[in-house]
Amino acid sequence: MKLVSCFIIFIAITNLWLAPVISQSSDSCSVNLKLNGLLFDTTSSLNCLSVWDAQGYILRYTKTASNLWSFVLSAPDTNSFVGMGFSPNGGMVGSSAIVGWISSSDGTGNLKQYYLGGTSPNRVFPDEGNLTVVSNTSSMITQSTRLYLAFQLETTQPLSRVIYSAGPVGFSPVAPAYRLTEHRNKIATSINYSTGQSASSGTPHLRLRRSHGVLNMIGWGILIIIGAMVARYARQWEPFWFYAHIGVQLLAFLFGIIGVVCGFLLENRLNSDVSTHKGLGIFIFVLACLQVTALLARPNKEAKTRKYWNWYHYTVGRILVVFAIANVFYGIHLGGEGKGWNAGYGAVLFVLFVASALFEYRMWMRK
DSSP: OHHHHHHHHHHHHHHHHHHHHHHHHHOOTTSOOOOTTOSSOOOSOOEEEEEETTTTEEEEEEEEETTEEEEEEEEEOOSSOEEEEEESSSSSTTEEEEEEEEOTTTOOEEEEEEEEOSSSGGGEEETOSSOOBOTTOOEEEEETTEEEEEEEEEOSSOOSEEEEEEOOTTOOOOTTTOOOOOOSEEEEEEEETTTTEEEEOOSTTHHHHHHHHHHHHHIIIIIHHHHHHHHHHOTTSTTHHHHHHHHHHHHHHHHHHHHHHHHHHHHHHHTOOOHHHHHHHHHHHHHHHHHHHHHHTOOOTTSTTHHHHHHHHHHHHHHHHHHHHHHHHHHHHHHTOOHHHHHHHHHHHHHHHHHHHHHHHHHHHHO
């Protein structure tokens, strides 16, 4: 009995000793925050939220003064950066983010503000942003296999739409550029600072995003190609091919115009920097307008200028198709729709390419 009693006492003492260690390594809102190296006072009660269960992100915050807010973001240490951004519209672009990491060379904590001006790394600018971070309060702490991103903001009310990111495993920014690479994962949320509730907000304006993408994909990226194929491979059915060609291209033009309008509305609502995608879209729209107006100036078959008109019409059409395909894929990348959309559109292009190859072979055999 004495041996059993000693064993029970040993287990109890061991559990009491290991409990705080285990709690700190996993972290939860039931654990009192005790950090070594925190540069601001956390004696006041901190609100605690599990903001990203899939990645184990825990956010603690409090209103320290009338114009001062304290934040501590807890995340698993994956030997990479963790980020927390404040967004005016729920999207990444246009947000200002606090990003922290532990240096792989000397083990020191690093924390910087970044302005997210675009989706590519060269549009993410270190030491810029719209957040007023209180000096000498920011710290990046590693403790019990977790990272703690701590900072204070000077503001009467932080933005309620908050985004979080997890960097790729094994990567951390290095001097002097401190450039970030594309995150491994991300999430957009909204916080009610008064009630202490957080919810995933999803992709902002998702319906408008997809309307813009689908309309332009069908119009410029598919129907334009089908219309060109009709004009090339259906000429034996005179005059059906001509009216079918015009009908398909006008339908593509209509889809494209609506898609362009959706794009301008989306840019205005998201306040995003997509200048390359927008420039390509405008260029494609101008080419399409030239094709439509060229129909009004189409000379008769007997006219000497007809061959020059044909050369112009074919050339502009081919340029339009090439840029339209490129911009569709680029738009899928900007929208973050992933491999599914790329694979779907790629499959459609593959079918059209195979059909064109078969028709070309048939034309060659006839000659």
